[in-house]
């Protein structure tokens with residue numbers, strides 16, 4: 001199938017390849033109106049053209065981190081950071097209108113349930129044309145033409161027909177492609193995909209991941225790919241951040257992390273995903289449960305579930321240390 005390129009933006013307007021599109025330093029997120037710190041000390045950078053994976057079990061803080069990056073905290077949730085910047089623009093202190101403008105343009109997002117983000121009573125074409133008219137200032141005919149181009153560029157066959165369809169007439173995979181078309185319509189520097197393929201069957205999941213990779217290459221955008229499933233992010237990312245109970249426990253190039261995990265939690269996630277060194281069996285879950293944000297363990301938060309834990313692990317918080325190869329790990333094992 002031939003697909004059009006989605007990009008209209010002059011190359012000179014784009015972040016240079018390899019320059020930072022998202023900078024996050026010491027992000028912390030509290031829940032319950034400050035009652036508990038659910039995310040702490042999270043720092044990472046996404047470069048133009050790079051794909052960064054954020055992985056961890058349910059409750060590890062992935063969604064809170066994403067929503068902080070998107071300026072979409074839920075009620076009672078507060079985010080603070082030392083640095084939060086998009087393509088060099090400081091996001092700290094941005095007001096509601098500023099965030100809204102950014103989300104329609106330089107900041108794109110796709111989530112797990114595409115159907116719930118679309119209005120069931122409007123055709124997908126109208127919903128795609130709306131931001132093109134509001135943010136892009138396009139006339140009605142130009143917005144329609146561009147919407148059809150965008151539907152084509154995300155691999156939807158017969159885009160003219162799809163344009164005039166209502167959401168209930170499309171499959172989950174097609175709806176996710178429509179959402180991706182909307183997300184990239186403002187030519188974002190960063191695309192955040194939070195469990196965007198989780199509800200799709202494995203074949204469609206692979207197709208959507210391929211689409212995200214193609215868009216990233218064509219447009220040079222940074223991709224933050226969030227999933228509970230390491231098998232999903234392992235092939236689709238350059239760099240991996242492993243979150244456990246609101247903390248980064250490992251951070252490094254995906255290939256090195258998968259080949260030789262430095263943190264026992266990463267090792268366990270790899271086993272659950274059926275990946276990793278020496279792994280032959282796919283375990284259904286990691287035994288035990290993560291701590292609740294209000295009652296974190298005094299030392300390593302993973303220690304109660306860790307096969308390698310020693311008494312030292314529970315004495316004091318474990319710092320995130322950087323190894324000679326630049327990989328970061330929050331673990332006493334091997335130190």
Ligand SMILES: Nc1ncnc2c1ncn2[C@@H]1O[C@H](COP(=O)(O)OP(=O)(O)OP(=O)(O)O)[C@@H](O)[C@H]1O
Pocket residue numbers: 031032038056057058059060061062063064065074075076077228292293
């Ligand atoms: N609005 C909220 N009020 C209270 N606690 C919250 C709120 N949102 C999240 N939490 C808690 O913060 C922790 C991190 O939640 P978060 O939703 O970020 O996890 P996650 O890794 O995205 O998991 P999932 O994949 O299930 O969404 C969890 O313990 C969760 O219960």
